[in-house]
Amino acid sequence: MPIQFNEPTRVFTLHTKNSTYQMQVDKHDYLLHLYYGSKIENQDMSYLLQYNDRGFSSNPAESIKDRTYSLDFLPQEFSVFGMGDYRESALQLVNTDGSFDVQLKYGSHEIYKGKRKLEGLPASYGTEDEVETLVIHLVDEVTKVAVDLSYSVFEALDTITRSATIINGGEGDVYLEKVMSCCIDFMNRGDFDYMTFYGKHTLERQVERTPIRHGKVSVESVRGCSSHQQNPFVILCDQDANEVHGECYGFSLVYSGNFKATVEVDQINQTRFVMGIHDTGFRYLLQSGEHFVAPEVMMVYSEQGLGEMSRNYHALIQEHICRGKYKKARRPVLINNWEGTYFDFTSEKLASIAKDAGELGIEMFVMDDGWFGVRNDDYAGLGDWFVNTDKIQGGLKKLVDEVNSYGMKFGIWFEPEMVNEDSDLYRAHPDWCLKTPTREGNRSRYQYVLDMSREDVREYLYESITVILKEANIEYIKWDMNRHLTNVYSLNLPANRQGEVYHRYVLGLYDLLERLTTENPEVLFEGCSGGGGRFDAGMLYYSPQIWTSDNTDPIDRLRIQYGTSFGYPVSSMGAHVSAIPNHQTGRITPLNTRGVVAMSGTFGYELDMNKMTEEEKEVVKEQVATYKRNYDTINYGKYYRLTNPYSKERFVAWQFVADDGLRSLVNFVLTKPEHNPPIINIKLQGLQPDRKYRVAGTDECYTGAALMKAGYHLKEQFGDYTAVQIELELCD
Missing domain, CATH: 2.60.40.1180 (Golgi alpha-mannosidase II)
Structure with a gap:
């Protein structure tokens, strides 16, 4: 059994193939963390707990005169602010009376086969044969605030997932000011390396590895999405760990909005790790009887180095995050017209590129930005999701039918979350934007952000996209997001709920994506945010691949795809061959090299085939044939x-x-x-x-x-x- 409970000792033990995770309800009913690491069977790890009288570490009332019992140094499963633990907390709230105190104690638990969905959120899934779940119910007997901690064990993949649900069981209102999804204390370990994946637009997920130190080190995003700058996937590992050796702990947050992952080494060299929604700009009202569901963290343990950890994440995401037809169906080799034409195209030009590409074995043509509204540059048109018939002469169906006649599938680009001021949509509904009513809003790429927390906004986008999908045989959608959030204020919510907007935006996005992907199961969705600015497990739940970076330079891509591979499978990385000199770096590289690098992902091209020589076209034919021949090995083999x-x-x-x-x-x-x-x-x-x-x-x-x-x-x-x-x- 992956999950065991010893009733006399009140010890919970979670076993995967190679790891053990253990916790205990102690004599005062607090839930303490005992161990997470290499598999140990038939052992109560509570012998590791140390009780000492440490100065300036307070003692809870029930410890009476025992000065050796303090939450300030005992390892906890879900730390709280206000009751004597001064380390980074997992939960902070304001009670009805204005106090901060929370005292969570064990109430009950449940163990069951399988895994339930997280309400409104993407999460891992599995059958009763693949996963077993433990839910521990903690409660504050004074305020009746409760927390359900959920642990799901994917035994074969050395994976344990965690999430938390906060319930207001009291009579008055409670404000949540911080809710983390997981908290882990490592006793006697202050010597980890912390691996994080920083970056910027066009150079995402660069690897940074540093020893942890006393105090706190955080990686985070307050940009409204997971971001190019940091990624919601991090690693704690032995300082001598490499690809084949050493203990490694991976933590991946299944969430696409603001996040924080913090490591703290305390006064006695213990390490605490917490991860979840960023508390900056977060204040969530829970009225009596309401609950809040925190997103899931997927934890993978490896004692055989970083490579084994990564391969478990690859299998986990492919089998238990990605869904639908293209979870395993072979995805078409595509050509995207963006770098070949930018905004300057006609349907005749697009059809010509598609015809040439089809003759070389390429299987899908993707029409990028510029096909809708009055859209000839970045200044106008976003939000007006109707076909620009000046460019697409004869309408969309005529173009799609022609492309299909060449044996090619057809795909299309959308940026649904944004709007230009110069658009019919903005002129009709300026109140649909995120914008503080007393200020001029910040622009980025000449865009404002639509308020995805609003049902009327989502309904407009759903209807607009559905009309396009019904008009022609569209089999692929590239879903882009080309700016981050500012002026985060919703005219649809009262002042005391504005701290909910960041999270409600993400929930609204998920709601729209769930509806569209469910109703269009034959359509392949690819995520994008200026390339890899929203590359996370949450988006992979809806789109099994994401455009890895707007930088198509193969030498830069060596590092971008290398960093991405630590937590995400090759099958999730959109990668294209583009023209030279490269449009981002100006570098000149051989066509063969561009193909070799791009084949380490969902393969395609982003150039004008009409400008290629006959010799180059022969190379493309060979590349496409090589990729198809090795498709399963590349996408579903071991990396x-x-x-x-x-x-x-x-x-x-x-x-x-x-x-x-x-x-x-x-x-x-x-x-x-x-x-x-x-x-x-x-x-x-x-x-x-x-x-x-x-x-x-x-x-x-x-x-x-x-x-x-x-x-x-x-x-x-x-x-x-x-x-x-x-x-x-x-x-x-």
Whole structure:
């Protein structure tokens, strides 16, 4: 049984394949955290608890004269502000009488097979055979405020998910000022490294790894979405942990709005980690009988390094976050017209690009920004979701039918959450924007943000998008968001509820996406926010792939896709071959290299095929064929980071291995050419040691053991940014 409760000792034990998570209801009915780490069976870990008289650490009333009992240093499952624990709290609220005190004690618990949905929120899911759930009910007997802590165990994937529901069981109003989704105390551990994934627009999820220290270190977003600048996925790991060695704890928040992930080392070298919705700008009214559901955190433990942790996250997201037809169905190779035309196009021009692309094996044409309203630049048109017939002559159906006649699917770009001042929508409904009524609003990209917390806004967007989908055979939607939130005020809510707007915005977005994806199961949705500005597990619940970055430069993409791979599968990363010089960096790279890098994702092109030479078109044909041949291995096999692009190595290498271990694709990019260089030797991973593998197209055969332990010698590469792909197949 993954979840066990020992009634005499009141110890809860959660087991995955390789980990154990344990907590105990103590003598005063507080829920204490005992252990999270490598699997330990048949052991009560409460012997690790230490009770000491520590100065300036207060004692709860029920401890009477016992000065060694204090919540200020005992490890807790869900810390609260106001009752003597001065560390980072998981819950802070204002009671009806204005006090801050919360005293949560054990009331009851429930264990059941399977996993229930989180109300209004995306979350992991699984069958009764795949997951088991524990709910612990904590209550404050004075105020009747209660907290339900939910733990779901995906045993095979070394995953435990956590969420919390706050219930106002009292008679008066309560204001929530902080609600975290998880809190974990690591006793006797103040020596972790903290891995986070910072960035900016066009350079997302760069890896930063630093030792933790006394005090607090936080990564966070208050931009209204998960953001380019930080990501709601972080890692605590041993300081010597690498791809194959060391303890690693991954934490992924299934949420697309403001977030915070804080690590604190306390006065006695214990580490506390909390993660959830950011408390800045958050103040949520709970009236009597109401409840608040916090988003889920997916925790993955590995004692075999970062690589194993990542592969468990990849499987978890593919199998238990992504939904619908394209959870596993092969996604089409696409071409997007954005970098090929920007706003300057006609339906004739788009059809010409689609026709050329179809002849090369590309399977879908995507029409990007500029097809609607009066939209010839960034200044106008957003919000007016009707076809611009000056550009799309004869209407959308005529264009889509023509593209379909070339054997190509058709996709379309939307940015539903935004509006330009120069639009029919804004002129009719200026009150539909997020905007403080007494101030001029901030613009970004000449846009305002629609108030997604409003049902009338969501209904307008639903009807507008549905009309377009019914007009023609559209099989893909790119859902973009090109600015962050400011002036976060809803004219639809009273003054005392404005602290709810950030969260209600996200709930409204989820509500609209749930409705559209459910009613259009044949449509492939791709998330986007200026590229990877909202790349999180919450969005992957609705769109199984996300445009990884607006930066299509393959050398920058080596680091962007490397960082993204720590918490997200390759099948979720939109990646395209674009023109040179690259539109973001000006860099010139070989077409082969651009293809090799883009194949490590949901593959496509973003250029004008009409401008390519016949030789280049032959290369594209070959790339598309290679990707299709290796599709399952790339998207649903195991992914191995063979090198670190931040290291001093002069090349970057990574590998895909089919689930059955019978095929592999090794990828190599030379980043620093030099004369008279050392031998390039790459040690592979994930192969079957006793089987022999042939390098495709040659007579070379090697055992898996040799390739993993001794490595593979790659012929010397010359020139700027050359790339090589090596396909391995069984030869025994």
